[in-house]
Amino acid sequence: MNASRPWWESAVIYQIYPRSFQDSNADGIGDLNGITQRLPYLVDLGIDAIWISPVFRSPMMDFGYDISDYTDIDPIFGTLSDFERLTGQAHARGIKVILDFVPNHSSDQHAWFIESRASRSNPKRDWYIWRDPAPGGGPPNNWLSEFGGSAWEFDAATGQYYYHAFLNSQPDLNWRNPDVVEAMREVLRFWLRKGVDGFRVDVIWHLVKDALFRDNPPNPDYHAGRPPNEALVPLYTTDLPEVHDVIATLRRTVDEFPDRLLIGEIYLPVERLVAYYGRDLGGVHLPFNFALLNVRWDARCIQSLIAEYEGALPQGGWPNWVLGNHDRPRIAGRVGPLQAAVAAMLLLTLRGTPTIYYGDELGMPQVEIPRDRVRDPFERNVPGIGVGRDGCRTPMQWDASDNAGFSTADPWLPLADAWWSNNAADLRGDSRSMLNLYRRLLRLRKETPALSVGSYRSYALDEDLLVYYRELDDTRLLVALNLTDRPQALILEDGTQGKIVLSTAAERDGERAPGTVTLAGHEGLIIALSGH
Numbered sequence: 001m002n003a004s005r006p007w008w009e010s011a012v013i014y015q016i017y018p019r020s021f022q023d024s025n026a027d028g029i030g031d032l033n034g035i036t037q038r039l040p041y042l043v044d045l046g047i048d049a050i051w052i053s054p055v056f057r058s059p060m061m062d063f064g065y066d067i068s069d070y071t072d073i074d075p076i077f078g079t080l081s082d083f084e085r086l087t088g089q090a091h092a093r094g095i096k097v098i099l100d101f102v103p104n105h106s107s108d109q110h111a112w113f114i115e116s117r118a119s120r121s122n123p124k125r126d127w128y129i130w131r132d133p134a135p136g137g138g139p140p141n142n143w144l145s146e147f148g149g150s151a152w153e154f155d156a157a158t159g160q161y162y163y164h165a166f167l168n169s170q171p172d173l174n175w176r177n178p179d180v181v182e183a184m185r186e187v188l189r190f191w192l193r194k195g196v197d198g199f200r201v202d203v204i205w206h207l208v209k210d211a212l213f214r215d216n217p218p219n220p221d222y223h224a225g226r227p228p229n230e231a232l233v234p235l236y237t238t239d240l241p242e243v244h245d246v247i248a249t250l251r252r253t254v255d256e257f258p259d260r261l262l263i264g265e266i267y268l269p270v271e272r273l274v275a276y277y278g279r280d281l282g283g284v285h286l287p288f289n290f291a292l293l294n295v296r297w298d299a300r301c302i303q304s305l306i307a308e309y310e311g312a313l314p315q316g317g318w319p320n321w322v323l324g325n326h327d328r329p330r331i332a333g334r335v336g337p338l339q340a341a342v343a344a345m346l347l348l349t350l351r352g353t354p355t356i357y358y359g360d361e362l363g364m365p366q367v368e369i370p371r372d373r374v375r376d377p378f379e380r381n382v383p384g385i386g387v388g389r390d391g392c393r394t395p396m397q398w399d400a401s402d403n404a405g406f407s408t409a410d411p412w413l414p415l416a417d418a419w420w421s422n423n424a425a426d427l428r429g430d431s432r433s434m435l436n437l438y439r440r441l442l443r444l445r446k447e448t449p450a451l452s453v454g455s456y457r458s459y460a461l462d463e464d465l466l467v468y469y470r471e472l473d474d475t476r477l478l479v480a481l482n483l484t485d486r487p488q489a490l491i492l493e494d495g496t497q498g499k500i501v502l503s504t505a506a507e508r509d510g511e512r513a514p515g516t517v518t519l520a521g522h523e524g525l526i527i528a529l530s531g532h
């Protein structure tokens, strides 16, 4: 590959939710040694980098997104030396390691917060966001927590409220305080020195809040059945202009080390999302593009969102695509198990860096969680409207042995129903399986730079077929995705002929594609074109 390009432009990232990947010590919860054990699987799959959701010390109120020590590993996941061994072995196999950095809030058990709440005059008081009660009593303003209720928690001992955008056990740090910024830069350097290749930064668009603490305005589009925090527009709590200066500082810190990647978790409309590339591209390298997580699954909608995204990118800004993560329903649940194969081809043939969510390569379903097994604090706080995130976090289905080979103990979340037949070992042996589709796509993508870094150009607009070119030098590929369950005819441009290099239906690979090709329902094709 072109040596002048940074590694992540042609890389495929694989997200591991560590609690659910592989347990190595029989406690029903995945861990670092489990990941190390499964590196050969990841090599065989063909991914380039793993992003591991938080493994730092934590009371686990939000399963690791509430950190009580940013520079140590939680015993549930192992030790620092387990982490070093994982990184060493991943690197030896050519796999990069990306950590989850959670700077917006810590745990209320973090030493910084314990000091901060000790007294109003504590030197760390201003490391968090403390306010007096409103004049008549009650919370300082109307800000709401993402996980339900007021975002302000009263601390009786000191008579003030602290702000928490998520759980009350996740107090927000004060990023307007330069000491916080410096402490966090040291956290980044700690891991960078250990050789990590980058960070995914949690809720980066939340970092700075309004200095005047103004009330958020009501959301006129709010309706019952949506999470309660959506009743307000988060005008004064997220996406403030000042956040870009903070991000530029984080980026400069990462740039102190060669070849490191900074990704930002940002849920915003595309025109505001792309601002996170930063002035002169000095922001995050990849502001996560979540557009595919909510799109209506039809060809026109997807084609126009690709066009909108490509059109909004700043000069030199590198695109990226996400189909699932630990907060959103599984793709196979959203579009159905057959269409999930088409979605896989979409993810792995778009221009830019794709992120695969663990288990999607097996077609893992969205699992219905019985009420008594709900673990997600969001679902517990705001029950019954479908916000629960446990269903996309169930244990990886490795093989047909007890607990799907995930653990010898009872797993922390239930397994999906059909794990005894739908698991990595069985799927690996079936040439037509989802796992082998992912493997074939990843291999082709690696061998064919047109698919990762080539240009993107859309073909004719169509209700049912999503069709686009990927081109680089002499390579011209046409990707055709049938988003329906009915056969669809694709008519190639006059004078062009093609050959199917990869079909979601494996047996068509290598078939010639004269002027017209018929795609079966839920079929996707990558066609190499010749002729003008």
Ligand code: GLC
Pocket: 062, 065, 066, 102, 166, 202, 203, 265, 326, 327
């Ligand atoms: C991010 C994480 C989510 C977590 C939240 C609070 O959105 O992806 O899992 O609950 O931040 O840290």
